Amino acid sequence: MMETLYSPQNLKAELNAKGWRLTPQREIILKIFQDLPQGNHLSAEDLHAQLLDLDQDISLSTVYRTLKLLARMGILRQLELAEGHKHYEINQPYPHHHHHLVCVKCNKTTEFKSTSILNVGSKQAQEYGYKLLDCQLTIHAICPECQRSLLPGR
Amino acid sequence: MMETLYSPQNLKAELNAKGWRLTPQREIILKIFQDLPQGNHLSAEDLHAQLLDLDQDISLSTVYRTLKLLARMGILRQLELAEGHKHYEINQPYPHHHHHLVCVKCNKTTEFKSTSILNVGSKQAQEYGYKLLDCQLTIHAICPECQRSLLPGR
DNA sequence: TGTTTGATTGAGATAAATTTCTAATAAGGA
DNA sequence: TCCTTATTAGAAATTTATCTCAATCAAACA
Helix, strand or coil, rough: CCCCCCHHHHHHHHHHHHHCCHHHHHHHHHHHHCCCCCCEEEEEHHHHHHHHHCCCCHHHHHHHHHHHHHHHHHCEEEEEECCCCCCCCCCCCCCCCEEEEEECCCCCCCCCCHHHHHHHHHHHHHHHCCCCEEEEEEEEECCHHHHCCCCCCC | CCCCCCCCHHHHHHHHHHHCCCCHHHHHHHHHHHHCCCCECCCCHHHHHHHHHCCCCCCCCHHHHHHHHHHCCCEEEECCCCCCCEEEEEECCCCCCEEEEECCCCEEEEECCCCCHHHHHHHHHHHCCCEEEEEEEEEEEEHHHHHHHCCCCC
């Protein structure tokens, strides 16, 4: 949460400190997320497809394992938007830290920032003695377009 | 989000307004959530089991459909904690509205309240012209006990 | 640098969660 | 009361994620 950017060396050091290892797979996956344009996020399937495009033949199980690991380390954040599966993005610190406004009908997602939320989150974690990994406000709502249509949505 | 409590009549009116119907299944499921002690939340399986206990033989697919519907209406909120499946609870307005602090290793969940978050959420939704259904801050963190153990967790 | 240890990987099997399909039923408007 | 069509049950199918296990290879150390 508080790190700015992970170099492969940073990642290696942090993994090794816990008895884990830096593998080419982990390094590539981290790089893909770091190169992702702001506001983009990937599902496990998305990431796997993107890896294949780059001729990086990393198995789907490794993709899932790595996403989970990087999220546990606080390097990625796991997003629960309305798509029915998890998405991931780099967990950037203030002032890039942001939240999501999601239309539950069409899944349109808008980012927004709020320093007060980050403050609330940090304070809560601290109060209970937790080590903060990520805090995200997710607003479920219906966008103007979908309010007009009476269809039940997807 | 802004309603206090749904009577069967309220529910019927709101459903009918959209061309939908009030069925005994929907009414019973809503009642179960309304009777649930504060802080409790149910997965689809939990709810199905609880219905069987009450000799209410509602199929699992109807359970899933109804949960989705009630969440879309803003009557239930869908919680994405760390258990690997969705949980649901009544979406209560201020001052009962609350948020969750979750340990990503042991899944322990703690509730907390914050009026400022609800304010941020309402303001954001309004700004973009969205109709607010729910806003929830989820804090992912590692609890004191799990910080002590170096095991990778579940 | 070579050796050792055990973390990690790939591939497929498996599990868990959720959705879809279809015929039968029943809610609500006319 | 009748008619239309949303809804249901139950099963099958799909989607999402995890597990198994032999082979591999990263890191520590001699």
